[in-house]
Every structure is written in C-alpha cells, then in structure tokens.
Amino acid sequence: MMLRQLLRQAASNVAEPTPSRRAFLKGTGGALVISAVVPLGSFAAESAAPGIVGPADPRPNLFVRVAKDNTVTVLVKHLDKGQGIMTGLTTIVAEELDADWSQMRGEHAPADSKLYGNHFFGIQGTGGSTAVANSWDELRMAGAAARTMLVNAAAAEWKVPADQITVAKGVVSHKASGKSATFGQLAEAASKQPIPAKVTLKEPGQYSLIGNETLHRLDHVSKTNGTAIFAMDIRRPNQVTAVLARSPRFGGTVKSVDDKAARAIPGVIDVLTLPVGVAVVAKNTWAAIKGREALSIQWDDAKAEKRGTDQMLAEYRAQAKKPGTKAARKGDTGAAFKTAAKVVEAEYSFPYLAHAPMEPLNATLEIKADGGAEIWAGSQFQGIEQPVVAGILGTTPDKVKINTLWAGGSFGRRATTTADYIAEVALIAKALAAKGKKVPVHLVWTREDDIQGGRYRPMVVHRVKGGLDKAGKLIAWEQAIVTQSFIADTPFAQVMIKDGVDATAVEGASDMAYAVPNLSVDYHQMASPVTTLWWRSVGHTHTAYAKEAFIEELAAAAGKDGVAFRLELLGDAHPRLTGVLKLAAEKAGWSKPLAPAADGSKRARGVAVHESFSSFVAHVAEVTVSKDGKIKVDRVVVAVDCGVPVNPNVIKAQIEGGTGFGIGHALRDQITLTDGLVDQSNFDGYEPMRLSDMPEVEVHIVASTARPTGVGEPGVPTAAPAVANAVFRATGQKLHDLPFSKAGVV
C-alpha cells in the first residue's frame, strides 16, 4: 500500500478539503483567506503566445504578466477541462485592469501548492466548482495592482498626477496633456514601480467585462482548428507509448504473465510487471495496444470483487431497511408518522457511472538528470500528484514539474486522491529507467480501460418515507442513503467524514432546504473493491434526484402543484432557491399546461430545484410520452443564480452542458457487473447522450451582486429529476430506478 502511504504524506498539506462551499466558508470564518495573498504583476516579460503550452517563467505569486507586445497573460491555477475557467478568471483580471479583451491571454499556472494552492483545499487542485469563488478576490486584487503600477509608471514618465490618469480598453491616458500609452509601452517602466500595498476594487455597477455577454472564450478558435494541445498530443523526443493491462476484476492482482507473443509484436519495446498491472511499452500506440492484446495473464482474484451489481443492489436494498448512522435528525419522525393523514414511501436506485471524458486518461512523464521529473497532463490535483510522483521516484515534490494542459473533459475523473494514472506512468518510467531506458513515457488509457477502470460514481439506494397532515402539509421525512464511500480510507476522510458520515454521500439530503419539522436521514456505508469517485456534482447527482422526485410524489399526494408545493415548503427562508424556481417556472410558461401532441402523445412539464456548491438552479423540463411509452425531452428551461455572473456566455454553456450531462446519463447509462466483470466496455454499451437526444435548452441567469460561485457542477443535479417529474405528471409513471431505460421508456 505504498501509494496510500504516499498520499497520507501528501495530505499533510491538505487543510480544508470539504465537500461544499458552505462548509468551506464556515471553516474560514465566513471569508476567504486573502490577507496572505500578495498579488504581484510581472511586467515586461517576453510575449506570451496565444494558447497554452505551459508556463515559461514561474515567479512568486505570479498571476498577471504584461508583455511589451501589449498582451496580458493571466496565470490560471485551476485546470480548464472545458468549464471555461481560463476565460472566467482572465475576465476577472481584465476587468480590474481595464484591459481590452483582445489583448488578454490565459495560461495554466505552474504546479506549486504554496503559490497556487486552492484556498479551499490547501493544495493546488481544481474541483467542487470552487475556482471562481476561490480566485475572485485574489485576481481582482492582482488586476487592480497591475493597473495601479501602470498608472504610476505613466504618471512618473509624463510628470502628471496619477489621479488625473484614466485607463480604458488597455490604453492609459492623461486628458489634459493629451498623452496616452498602451500597456505594452508602459510595461517596462511599470515593472519598476512598487507593488501597491492597497488597491481599490470596482463596484459591480462599474463592470464592463464582467457580465459582458459578448466576450468570446479564449480557446474558441484553437479548439476548432485542431491546434489546441492536449496531453494526448504531447510528443517528446524519444518518447515511448505505454498501455497497461489491469485486473479485469476490481481488487485482482497479477499471478503470472506470459509475454512472449507480446514481445514479438513489431514495435513493442518492453513488457513490465508492476504492482498496478502489466505494462506494454512500444514505439507507438498501435503497437502497444496490439502488444497488450497478445499478453496472457493469470490473475489472482482472491481478494477481488466477484459479485454482480444485481446482487449488490439487492444487498443495498436490504440494508436500507435497517437503522443506519445518523446524518440528520430533527423532531420525532416516529411520532409524527403516527399522526400523518397520508404516508408516501419510495425507493430510488442509482447505478455506477463512468465519467468517460472525451480525452481518455493519459500523461507523459520524463525522468530528469537530477532525479526529478517533468509531467505533461490535464492535471487536476497537482498538489497530490507532485508528492505521489516524488515518493515513487525518490525525490522531492518541488522536483516534479507539471505542465498542466487543456484537459479533454474530466467530470471529476482526473482528480483522484491517489493520483492514479499519474502514479502509473511514474512507475512505468521508473521501471524502464532501472533497465537503462530513461525515456519519456506516454501512458495512454484506451476507452475500454476508462469504461472498465472504475472510479465510478458509486451505486446508491435511497429509501424515503414522507408524511402529510390532513391539510397536505409535510410533517415528517425519513431517508436512508446506502452507498460506498470514496472518501473513507483516504486522507480526505479526516475532514470529510464526520461522526461516521461521509459528507459527499449525504450532501443535498441531510441539509435539505424544505421545511419539515420532523426529519431523519441515515447513512449506510457499503464496501467493495470496486473503486468509486466524485462525479460531476458528487452527492447531489443522487440526493437531488431522490429529494426532488419524492417531493413531486408528495405534492401529488397532497393534491398540489409542483411549483406551489415547493414554494410553500421553502417559505421565506431560501430566497435564492425560490428566486430561481419562480424564474424558471415563469420563463417556461408553467401556468399554462402543455396540450397533448397532435398524435395524442401525452405532454407535461416537470420541475426541480436545488442548491449545490453554493449555486442555485431550477430546471423545468417539457417531455412528450408517446403512445408506446417512450419519452422525448423536448425543451428545458433553466434558471441559475451563481452570484455575480462573471462570464454569462460561459455560465450558459456550463448549464446547457450540465443539463445534457444530467439527462444523458439518466436516460440510458449504467455500469453493471456480472460475476465481478464490467459488462460495458466502450461507447456502444455505455452510450453517451447524442445530438438527437439533446433537448432545446434555455438558460436564464439571475442578476446578482452576491459573491460569485461555481457553475461547472450545479447544472447537473436538477436536470434528470425535472424530466422524471414531467413523466410522472404526464402518465403517473414513477421513475425510481436509474437509468430510465430500465423502465423501458427510452
């Protein structure tokens, strides 16, 4: 268990990894820790090339680089895996700098947890939709500081008072003297100015770039002409490609290997038996894949998972009927149910789900002469990967240089507590180096490796019971959540597991916003060698579904409209939730029910509302159910409140995509096991949402001056329950077991 020990070591740096921003804020006394952050501008650097290849010149607290060629480069410490954070964070700096958008560039920052740590995690890493919230103060200050230095440089050069100087669209001007200069022209002089001790930040009313709908993403061209460089595209001199044969059953290990046939494949360089599997190293990817196919491996399944998911699910369902570990308690549910006029019960089940980012996992690692290493990867947890790799190679984390590249999706998959695929490539490179082959190694996961490789969204069962009084008022709620924990046995456990309850499993349920005087939420932790992981929106992927689908069933039992019932339960206590709920309902035309389709197919709307990662989202889905019971999601209206909308174009894109992600998986995706073997292997068996499945999506952003929060994940949780509720309202059919294809409606 070397990796686990390494990780424990790595995690000694982990200060505040908690699952929700609410908890983060609690942990830091209601404010982000920014006092320690000194924003520095680096001026007169060499021109930054557009696009991201890797940082050229890491210096302390370096966030902004103004170059002589008049480009301004923002060093972004968070991974852009599609969510548009490169654009979002650059917008924040550009605003305070009064730059012209066309001169702005973005670049992934170097890996250095001390300089570029996520203030919520204590190490460098991206996740939990924290990036904008995390960087909001720091980057506004960096932009403002750089602006002040440019102004002071101009004042000194023109011999005019600094307070008479204005800055607009990247031009510094002094009206009375008619003097003006670009940032580029002032860059060198500004670099000699002292860093201001204090800066004044703009008020929201002064924003011209923040909230501006017309800004394009920084990567909107390079990703449409094939020039954007992903980790998969890295080609180092003498690079070799490796693929790894891993145990087909989770928890299995290598017993014996016959690699004769593999070594005979032209292009195969070596075959290595490692603790993580059998690596085939070759001149190119095709040879590596062919070599792996030619391997004959006997696996030791003594400790492996041999159950199928049907059996596991049955065990989960049985467990849900037993008392669990207390996650939330209020009042006395037992007494309340005795007085209830109506009791509703339901059980919801959720399958394992793969993240399946479009770019399969891969990384290139090169061992350096000093014993350190250089890595090229779509790196999401640099603060874990550095110490893990350092531990494997016997060096120190600072000697592990990571070039963070655009990632082709992640959805949580690239952020692991063990640096899994990065550790694999380090083990392979080390083993090769030990045989005298010190060459850059590119480890490639095939799609089959990805679909069958675990780290799934856990399987979950929710058993829920609700009680209504005679007036249809909700008086009691009991819920049992049965699932695996991907936090237990990791260093994150010390913060994220409290009193035996994994916060990532119960978030969105134990802190339910609906007013109910008697509440009981229990947590049950199941074990399996099947590896699991956070998956875009984490616990909310299932808790929001169970909560919102069940609330709809309660509303129906109470004879109430879905929106009205929710508003009643939210009362005045949750203005941002009621705000998005009302906005989505209004924009969707909720008050006018849908007429049946011309062919007689039933049509209805469904609604769901939820808070996740401190953002608030409501979905209204319009669904047609054909006469043979098949569903089609026609249109989805979404309202989102994420505080100050930094980049509305990116926010809308994230909510559109999150909606598709939520609905797509709910329709037909599941990872199942038979005798411990994964049944699906590629996009044929695990078929993602396709263009023809995608509904129209209309996104409305709530105007707000609240601190901005994330949008990468919050678009997911309510999408699927809104669809399920539409189907329920159209036909009465309750979609309790995901994916919907299990019920024959897809």
Place this chain on the structure above:
Amino acid sequence: MISLDINGKVREVDVPEDMPLLWVLRDELNMTGTKFGCGVAQCGACTVHVDGQPTRSCQLPASAAVGAKITTIEGLSGKAAAAVQKAWADLDVVQCGYCQSGQVMAATALIAENQNPTDADIEAALDGNVCRCATYVRIKAAVKQAAKLART
C-alpha cells in the same frame, strides 16, 4: 512503406498495413488535431475526410487509405470549412474541445453537400459525433449558421 495522400501531400510511412490511419496521423506524422476517443468508430473524434467523405480514421487501416485523398483538420480549407469554423467560433461552441475537430470535420462534410440542412439532416450527419460536454445545443445552432454563411 505505405504512401498516403494527406492534405495534398504525399507522405511515406513505414507502418504495419493494419495500423489505423488515426495512429499513422498522430504517432507517425505528428498530426495531432485528429483525436483518439474510442477506437471503435463510436464517437467520431477521429473523423477525417477520405475523398470528401467523413470517415472514422480509427477503423481505417492505413493500407485501405492508399490512393485516396485524405483531409485532416490541419488541412481543412474551402468555403464550407471556413463557414463552419467561423460559426463554431462565433457561437463559442467548444467546451473541453477534444471532440470538436471531429465535429468540425463532420459538419464541414455536411455543409459542403447541403447548405439547407434540416434538423433531421443535422442529426443524421452528426449523431455519430459524441460530445461529453453536451455542447449539442450550440453545435446545432452553429451548423445552421454555417449553412447560412455558406449560402451567401
């Protein structure tokens, strides 16, 4: 040696006959704009044009591409391509971007043939191209905008 006509240039590669064109492009010729997504023609990330037809390069053995005119994202040109790439950029279609070379290749082949695509035409042409970020709302809109640009 296998001789291939790629983006108007003859390229000689010393590879096994069964090596898919995808890996010839990416590993032998360092043309990495064409992406590996699934390896089984289920996602479209590896789409190239073979004699103008959108083709999954992960399932096309190098030997079977001999004699054909192969166009990759790096060599994409012409009115339809320009219209598609402009529409894609104007509407900020991309998120992670990894599938988008393939989306652009598939959309360009459609627009080159049909400047008035219906929703059904767009679905037929692009349903094989997976986008895990689900940028489909904008893909549909961009195809329509590209068609409009190509008509003028």
